[in-house]
Amino acid sequence: MKKSTLFIFLLFALTACVNTTKTDNAQQEWAPVKINGQLQVKGRFMCNEKGDTISLRGVSFGWHNLWPRFYNAETVKWLKNDWKCSVLRAAMGAYSGVEDGYLVNPEFALKTVEKVIKASIEEDIYVIIDWHAHEFYPELAKEFFGSMARKYGKHPHVIYEIFNEPTHEHFWPEIKVYAEEVIAEIRKYDPDNIIVVGTPHWAQHVDIVAEDPITGYDNIMYSLHFYAASPLHQVPLRERLQKAIDLGLPVFITESSGCEHTGNGKLDIPEWTKWIEYLEANRISWVSWSISNKNETCSMILPRGSYEGGWDTDVIKPTGVQSREYIRFYNTTDRNYENLR
């Protein structure tokens, strides 16, 4: 080997080595909470401890009572390291319309959901404790969130979502009363972690809420859910969101997908991409629905995929492949994580 060839060879070897080390470090150090710390809401924006505007991006587990087997530390670890999620959502079924939920089996619900909460804290990732209901249970919700706040309120990782999707039969004045009661209970024990409030009509009427938001508490956000393949969830829903953010409402997309609003039907990637680009341009956090293996479009994993992460792309369904791609792209190019690259 000539001297100059050897030199070029060594240079390549050295560069490869540096790149590998860099990638390894990035994988080891994907630590969203270490970087952002205690979250806060300033104006309509989610901000980190320093006050910089940030976006969280990640996935929601499916109903805990239908897919409890995904609720474990290995899956949390995989979603953090391979999908590069900065937030996960534990969807605790608390609704009479489903079997074996919190209403009838609270012990199992807590055991299941707490596996994800604890693993998320361990993995340094944000976690939404979601009261996955379509009905009001104010006393139960207060008891549950009071206990969660006592137990986890000291951890910056935790976000409370107190009512997943009010339906078309729930109007803002009654949701607001419910939310104020649950928020007051959480704030007895946890003065600061973010609380997300559900909005009317399956979490779609942020515009109505923006005209009469909850006052007297800090760090409150409001949820909007979209399913991009349904025409009513495209321009009309984005217009409602635009109205809400123009009025200064802090919005968090705690559920979304590229399929139809039923969770099934076709997958519309161009419309989904329009949504994600809009959210990114407006610094709005978003979560995709869901880690489950049901025979429907929004469900991300095939039945033969493991319950403990480690998924090759051949066991991830198209919605999951696309979610992973959006999450990895936007999280790893986010300016808040520059020091990881």
Ligand code: MG
């Ligand atoms: Mg706290």
